[in-house]
Amino acid sequence: MKKYIVTIAREHGSGGRIIGKKLAEELGIAFYDRELITLTAKQTGLSEAFINDIEDQKPSSLLYSLYMGTYIPNVYDEAYVAQANLIRSLADKESCVIVGRCADYILREYDNCFHFFIHAPIQERAKRITEEYGEQVKDPAAAVKKWDKKRSSYYNFVTQSQWGRAQNYNLTIDSSIGLDQTTALIKDYLKHSGVLD
Amino acid sequence: MKKYIVTIAREHGSGGRIIGKKLAEELGIAFYDRELITLTAKQTGLSEAFINDIEDQKPSSLLYSLYMGTYIPNVYDEAYVAQANLIRSLADKESCVIVGRCADYILREYDNCFHFFIHAPIQERAKRITEEYGEQVKDPAAAVKKWDKKRSSYYNFVTQSQWGRAQNYNLTIDSSIGLDQTTALIKDYLKHSGVLD
Numbered sequence: 001m002k003k004y005i006v007t008i009a010r011e012h013g014s015g016g017r018i019i020g021k022k023l024a025e026e027l028g029i030a031f032y033d034r035e036l037i038t039l040t041a042k043q044t045g046l047s048e049a050f051i052n053d054i055e056d057q058k059p060s061s062l063l064y065s066l067y068m069g070t071y072i073p074n075v076y077d078e079a080y081v082a083q084a085n086l087i088r089s090l091a092d093k094e095s096c097v098i099v100g101r102c103a104d105y106i107l108r109e110y111d112n113c114f115h116f117f118i119h120a121p122i123q124e125r126a127k128r129i130t131e132e133y134g135e136q137v138k139d140p141a142a143a144v145k146k147w148d149k150k151r152s153s154y155y156n157f158v159t160q161s162q163w164g165r166a167q168n169y170n171l172t173i174d175s176s177i178g179l180d181q182t183t184a185l186i187k188d189y190l191k192h193s194g195v196l197d
Numbered sequence: 198m199k200k201y202i203v204t205i206a207r208e209h210g211s212g213g214r215i216i217g218k219k220l221a222e223e224l225g226i227a228f229y230d231r232e233l234i235t236l237t238a239k240q241t242g243l244s245e246a247f248i249n250d251i252e253d254q255k256p257s258s259l260l261y262s263l264y265m266g267t268y269i270p271n272v273y274d275e276a277y278v279a280q281a282n283l284i285r286s287l288a289d290k291e292s293c294v295i296v297g298r299c300a301d302y303i304l305r306e307y308d309n310c311f312h313f314f315i316h317a318p319i320q321e322r323a324k325r326i327t328e329e330y331g332e333q334v335k336d337p338a339a340a341v342k343k344w345d346k347k348r349s350s351y352y353n354f355v356t357q358s359q360w361g362r363a364q365n366y367n368l369t370i371d372s373s374i375g376l377d378q379t380t381a382l383i384k385d386y387l388k389h390s391g392v393l394d
Binding site: 185 | 208314316361362363364366367368369370371374375378379381382385386389390
């Protein structure tokens with residue numbers, strides 16, 4: 001079977017990471033989420049905590065300053081570039097599922113690469129982060145909104161597009177039909193597109 | 198089987214109307230697209246051409262002026278309200294597929310109502326409007342962009358949300374996997390959500 005890549009972007013609490021992991025297991029292909037952080041940390045010599053936090057930071061206006069010839073790399077840009085290169089090298093190597101990290105944008109020119117966005121109503125996400133993820137926060141709904149804000153700011157800045165805009169993805173799914181059902185639907189999509197039998 | 202409603206919003210040239218019609222046929226339920234225009238025209242006494250064009254016009258700031266108690270109905274508002282009431286009465290009556298006309302927003306509080314958004318890359322849409330829809334335009338890519346602009350302005354104004362924002366829909370699909378495949382995927386969704394066997 002030809003190599004194929006699945007990227008999954010997700011609202012916090014939508015179950016996107018769980019869906020990605022389950023999908024990779026069922027398809028028998030590699031899964032990259034936290035692993036990206038560990039690998040990028042190893043490559044750059046930066047700490048995992050620092051790499052983990054780059055999604056919360058806007059890189060400096062990297063593209064603009066590259067264009068203007070005035071680029072002076074800073075440590076956030078360096079971490080972003082290292083991570084983007086890592087994502088490309090993984091996608092070159094093998095079929096895999098990659099969660100988050102603007103992978104849909106980084107791999108936008110890749111063949112046989114399919115992009116999914118998982119979302120869910122706020123009440124459901126607030127419930128999941130406390131009951132399933134075990135997050136201890138005072139106001140769960142406010143916490144997921146804060147995460148959305150961070151992820152969208154980072155994505156919008158890096159890609160100059162909009163996080164959660166339907167046109168950026170092959171399929172976007174409201175996971176409130178259930179995480180197993182959402183996983184099955186992604187497989188249905190891959191079947192209809194001829195990637196899976 | 199319990200009554201269920203499917204709404205389909207679509208980018209011009211994405212094949213959304215064809216998909217909706219095919220879906221309704223395969224499910225054996227009613228299909229409303231142009232029919233909404235004919236029915237609204239009959240109810241209001243306005244011409245079909247006028248009703249057809251309301252999506253190109255922003256209704257006056259209806260909600261705001263209702264709130265302020267300063268509402269003086271104009272003919273666009275009247276047509277919008279008549280059409281919204283018609284959509285609700287159809288959804289009350291029977292299972293159906295409704296294309297366009299902000300039906301997802303109008304029926305947002307309805308049970309067993311599922312919202313889909315169909316999009317496709319611009320080159321594909323430009324090709325479809327000339328080769329399949331037979332539209333004669335100088336610059337097909339510019340023409341579909343102009344339609345997108347009209348539909349999104351109308352939707353964004355009426356709903357105070359964003360047309361094509363993943364979170365407004367149960368599922369958004371890039372129809373470049375094929376119109377039959379996209380139709381099948383919508384049916385897959387309805388199966389996973391327990392609406393269809």
